[in-house]
Amino acid sequence: MGRVGIVGIGQTQFRSKREDVNSVELVNEAVRAALADAQLTIKDIDAIIIGNMEHFESINYSEMWTIDGSGGYMKPVMKITTGGTTGSTIACAGFYQVSSGMFDRVLVIGWEHLSESDTTGAIASCSDPIWERSVMAGAVGPLAIVASEYMRIHGTTEEDAARVAVQAHKNALNNPYAHLHLDITVDDVLNSAMLSYPMKLLDMCPTSDGACAMVFAEDKSAREITDNVAWVKSVATRHDTAFFGDGGLKHGDKLRSLYLATEEAYTRAGIKNPFKELDVIEMYEPSSWSALTWVDSLHICEPGEAPKLFEEGVLSMKGELPLNPSGGVISTNPIGATGAVRVAEAALQIRGMADRRQVPDVELAMATGFGGSGWSDVMILER
């Protein structure tokens, strides 16, 4: 198995409503940007992987409809979707497909036009229709329930969570693609509307329209395309049991799948001390509260230490291990693209192309995805 690297990255502007484009055009915007970055044309692409959640736009077989935007005409096109993890899953799929030796250059595209439906209702429909749908309230409800357990276990306060949101939004100010550009304080978060106790409006991610595309290439092909490749060092995925109540979001202390997936990814990458060895993390944190539990699951601190890491600035842009220089999911969440944006942002950091949000001297970066009944994808990239 040869090396696989990311050689092209394209993101659209993320906004609450992209009424200027239909979904096909939205996809095309990201594809053009990724191809331009790699200085390739669609003819150079061997295969395409596309991810999006059908019920968010009410398009069945959306990979078919978007063919004119993706450039997939008469190419191998595969649609892979796994809920919130869709974007990171297609990145992993890009890695697997190139690793397999079947294709040299694979274009992956994650997209969502969330403004076209009721997102919370569509997410609520991910719960088991018979057992859990009547209580499910989009992503907010279950994440708030986890938050209440994290509070109980660690005595965490609403200020602790608010600080996370402030950091994310502050970082987003450096990211021209980010959906929300908010210069806010802890008090602003605390005084924002209570969505679902203890989750307040500014604790929670928005719903965004947008797309993200990347080109994955095998070793030789990648080096021919550019001398600035973000190489994939390892990937890992863990899912969880079918019902929310069984496991996935049962635990307030950690996200089980992220704990196990990062462990596997570190082992595969030969990373022994992730806190010291990783230079930057792009983590899929759907809310400030989730960020606390998720950080506790990365093996970079002791259980319950996440609030302290945020408070002491360890995870800030100037800290030892910057988290989400892009502003993360709290500032931008186009669901089918969100995980791909984490990988893309981590790859930009590796390639030194992150402009005002660049962390200096990034050699090793990690991106994560979150979705389903508490599932996690992890991808570790190196220079």
Place this chain on the structure above:
Amino acid sequence: MKKVAIVGVGQTKQEASKPHQSFAEMLYEAVKAALNDANMWFDDIGNVVSASSDFWDGRTISNMAIQDVTGTTYKKTESKVASDGTYATVYGMMRTLSEYYDTTLVAAHCKGSEGNTRIITNAIFDPLYQRAIGLDAISGAALQARRYMTKYGITEEQMAKVSVKNHGNARNNPYAQLPMDLKIDDVLNSRMISDPLKLYDCSPISDGAAAVILASEDKAKEITDNPVWIRGAGYSIDAFYLTDRDLAECDSLRAAASMAYRMAGITDPGRQIDVAEVYDSFSYQELMWTEGLGFCKPGEGGKLIDSGRTQMDGDLPVNPSGGVISAHTVTTAGLVRVVEAALQVRGEADKRQVPDVNTAVAHGTSGYCGQGNCVIVLGREK
């Protein structure tokens, strides 16, 4: 390039409805059968690739329901291909070839009985320009059938022959939904559904599940003495709008087949392939797909069925299982083609066995009117 083998297969009977089983219970039946077939259990499986549809399942993230019954839980990775099971098989093959996993469980399920076929297949069409016309899977196919008949002089009798043959073959397949002893006149005189498609030109909509276990070269040899090798795989996609395509042609199937045949080293498919399982949602489609698979020249699908070559006693039997026209579980039907083709290669297809099968083809399709196609070549030898 190394090769991947199929080391276990399982399927449920496909039925009009399975009210006694939830999605998970139904899929477990197929997964258990595949595990038993391979003499394996969940601990032996490296990772899982599934195929299902959020629209058909009435659920965002349809694969959430199957985490336990595929043995995924928090111990493994599972990924869903939101398309036909043949694509999931190819992705499973690629994940196995990546050397990250030495075994992959591929699992597909769907219950056509629980959703509304017309609304769900109407949702395939463009929401801005086409949906309001009311097109769905059947009326879209009727447009294609008419164009195919017009361009190549395909007759309703030739289409009817496919229905007669496949429903007849289904009588040998205990897993098929509609075994029938039909005559050509029965098809021609059946109720008009959407001109020129009559009732017996159309597949039913079924409930069912299927599972396949893939293994790397080294692992396959440990698991079984009778591996079925994936010699080639290919997939491709045509333009979206019906008006952007010549519906009498299946260009994306030709591209998919050509990719698969190149990988498998097949240069003369009509002679080198012993049996084919194709995704015939409608009678005319089998004729088109045999063209796309290179069993005959474009436009000669009608002549091919007339020649008798694709009958059970011909030299290139197509759909010994009865095909999709005899049991159509969406997203699963392609994986059933893989299961059936693998059984043929193993010589274990019981009453529907074709003699001396060395090489078999499984075909899946996705979208409407064969917009997307996937071809898998299976063989006794690598």
Place this chain on the structure above:
Amino acid sequence: MVGAKVGVTSGRAKQEFNDELLRITMMVDIPYNFSAGTFGSIFFRELKDSRRIMGIKCNKCGEIFVPPRVLCPECLVELSIDDCIEVSSEGTVEGFTVVNFPFIDPNTGKVRNYPYGTGNIKLDGVSNLLWHFLKESDYSKIHNGMRVRAVFEDKRVGLPSDIRYFETIEGEGEK
């Protein structure tokens, strides 16, 4: 192939065409009828007929799960309907929230009534959590560790809503 012609940048397009941009609204009802399956049917039959909450006991690890299902989610051992047992209708709240925003309920297509309390309930003796409604919707009065009991509807139809909600057991404090 229209893709080549339409890759406009958002800013410009928005400025130039903003007044002309159209949205086409479609409301589509998609009906489904989901099978509860063999194990689910036992749960709903017992709930409807006898106000009993049924779980399943794994014959290998001994853990009890609600609702009953075909495989133990921990050891992946196949279970049978004979493994189904009645479990307690009292338990402890382990995670809660009070939903305080409107959204379209996918079950009905209508905006769901809010606010409402909901939480993960660990029924006594059961290993996993049951996610359900709480009677209390004042979050200053709900806390994790709170003891609750199921309140059944008088007229039951065989749905999760046959348990109207879980109400606080006064005086039992925390557990």
